[in-house]
Every structure is written in structure tokens, then in C-alpha cells.
Amino acid sequence: MLPPKSPPNTPDELLTRCQAIAGLTLGELARMANVAIPANLQRHKGWPGMLIEKWLGASAGSKPQQDFPELGIELKTIPIDAAFAPLETTYVCFAPLLMQPGITWETCNVRNKLQQVLWLPIEGDRRIPLSDRRVATGFYWRPSEKEDEILRQDWEELTEQIVTGHVESITSKQGTALHIRPKAANGSVLTEARGVEGEKIKTRPRGFYLRKTFTHHILTSAFGY
DNA sequence: TGATGATCATAA
DNA sequence: TTATGATCATCA
Numbered sequence: 001m002l003p004p005k006s007p008p009n010t011p012d013e014l015l016t017r018c019q020a021i022a023g024l025t026l027g028e029l030a031r032m033a034n035v036a037i038p039a040n041l042q043r044h045k046g047w048p049g050m051l052i053e054k055w056l057g058a059s060a061g062s063k064p065q066q067d068f069p070e071l072g073i074e075l076k077t078i079p080i081d082a083a084f085a086p087l088e089t090t091y092v093c094f095a096p097l098l099m100q101p102g103i104t105w106e107t108c109n110v111r112n113k114l115q116q117v118l119w120l121p122i123e124g125d126r127r128i129p130l131s132d133r134r135v136a137t138g139f140y141w142r143p144s145e146k147e148d149e150i151l152r153q154d155w156e157e158l159t160e161q162i163v164t165g166h167v168e169s170i171t172s173k174q175g176t177a178l179h180i181r182p183k184a185a186n187g188s189v190l191t192e193a194r195g196v197e198g199e200k201i202k203t204r205p206r207g208f209y210l211r212k213t214f215t216h217h218i219l220t221s222a223f224g225y
Numbered sequence: 226t227g228a229t230g231a232t233c234a235t236a237a
Numbered sequence: 238t239t240a241t242g243a244t245c246a247t248c249a
Contacts, residue, residue, distance in 0.1 A: 041233095041243085041244060041245080042245065043234070044233080044234065044244095045232080045233055045234070045242070045243045045245075046234065046235080046241075046243045046244085047234085047242080047243085048242085048244095049241090049242040049243060050234095050235090050241090050242055050243095053241095063240075063241075064239090064240065064241085067241095077242085077243085079243090079244080087244090088243075088244060088245095089228085089229095089244095091241090091242080093240090093241095094239075094240070126244095171229085172228075172229050172230070173228085173229080179229095181229070181230065181231090182229095182230060182232090183231095184231080184232080184239095185231095185232070185233070185234090186231070186232060187231065187232085189238090189239095191238085191239085204230095204231095205239080211228095212227090212228085
């Protein structure tokens with residue numbers, strides 16, 4: 001088996017590719033794709049995600065859009081424990097700190113990305129050697145009305161704080177499903193934002209993340225526990 | 226022990 | 238520089 005050379009043409013084809021790698025280990029997938037396996041993820045944090053992208057035929061490169069733009073589908077691998085519970089929060093996208101007026105929940109990047117997600121759980125217990133971790137069965141998810149409402153409330157609260165110049169007082173403790181945390185190479189990276197007087201200030205870049213409780217709920221619903 | 230805040234690699 | 242892929246690791 002070899003990785004596909006072109007993007008899938010339909011959601012069904014993408015799901016079929018997913019099912020073809022379900023149950024295999026990261027080591028097997030890396031070997032077949034001729035990809036080097038790092039000893040651990042300390043210096044290769046995005047490695048599982050990149051490997052899976054290759055196997056599903058996602059277009060390479062970083063774009064602020066979905067992984068499969070023509071299908072409108074976003075791919076998210078998620079590390080899980082033996083009980084299928086998420087081990088990490090899920091990064092969604094950067095939080096725009098200099099927002100153009102007129103951006104609403106309906107038109108924001110968070111909602112755009114989460115419209116249709118292909119979740120692919122992967123064993124993430126650090127006691128399991130990286131190459132022995134198995135890939136689970138991927139599944140599609142789109143937010144229910146209730147889920148969309150929860151996300152909207154979090155997004156609006158956080159966005160309001162950014163727009164009114166209070167980005168510095170945002171804590172990752174805010175938000176029931178969606179929260180904001182720093183997202184940068186290190187603490188010295190700065191970007192522009194608005195202060196309370198509307199002036200430009202420098203602050204650390206932030207990203208939107210999904211809480212583990214929320215993704216756990218998604219996994220639970222999908223597998224019918 | 227888990228969540229928060231910090232960090233790592235890479236591409237364009 | 239900002240985006241992608243995320244996980245690490247410290248501290249409450």
C-alpha cells in the first residue's frame with residue numbers, strides 16, 4: 001500500500017482512504033510512505049498530523065483554509081487514551097487580533113473550519129512507542145444546533161474582549177467549549193492588537209482551541225457510548 | 226494530575 | 238511573519 005498522489009474527489013472517497021489505514025500503526029504508515037520516524041514527539045509535535053495528511057491526500061502547505069478545500073472538509077487527528085478520551089486540546093486556528101468590523105460568528109474562521117470535520121483518533125499514550133500507536137477509524141462530524149450555539153457563545157465572548165482592547169485579560173479558563181491560548185514559536189513572538197483606547201499594542205499571538213471536554217463529547221456521541 | 230501557558234518543526 | 242501540524246512541561 002502506498003499513499004495517494006492526488007486529493008480525494010468526494011467525501012466518500014476520503015472516508016474510504018481513512019478506512020484503509022484504520023487499525024494500522026504510525027510505524028507501518030511511516031514505513032510504507034518512506035517517512036522517517038522520530039524517537040518521540042518533543043521536537044516533532046505535528047508529525048502524526050502530517051503523516052495522516054499524506055495518507056489521505058491533503059494538499060500540502062499551510063493555508064488558513066480547510067485541508068480539503070474542494071470538499072469543504074477539515075482534517076483533525078486527535079490523540080486518545082485507552083478509553084477513547086482526548087489527551088490534548090485541539091487547535092482550530094489563529095485568533096485574529098485586529099478584526100475588521102462586520103465579522104460575525106457566521107462568517108468567522110472558527111466556524112468555517114468546524115463546519116465539517118473529519119476526526120481521526122490516534123493512540124496517544126506516551127507509554128506507547130510512537131511507531132506502535134494505532135490509528136482508529138475516522139468519522140465525519142458537523143456541529144449540531146446545540147453545539148454550534150455553545151461555540152458561538154464562547155466565540156462572541158472572546159471576540160468581544162479582543163475588539164474592546166482587552167485581549168491581555170483573556171484567560172484560557174474562559175469558554176466552555178472554545179478557549180484562547182498563546183500560539184507561537186516562543187514567548188518572545190509578538191503581534192499587533194488593539195488596546196482599550198483603540199491604539200495598537202504588541203502582544204503574544206493567540207489561537208482558538210477546543211477543550212478536551214468538548215472533543216470528548218464529540219467522540220462519545222460518534223461511537224455511541 | 227490535569228489544565229494553562231509555552232514551545233517545536235516546517236512552509237511560503 | 239503568519240500559517241500549518243500539534244504536544245510539551247510546569248505549576249496550582
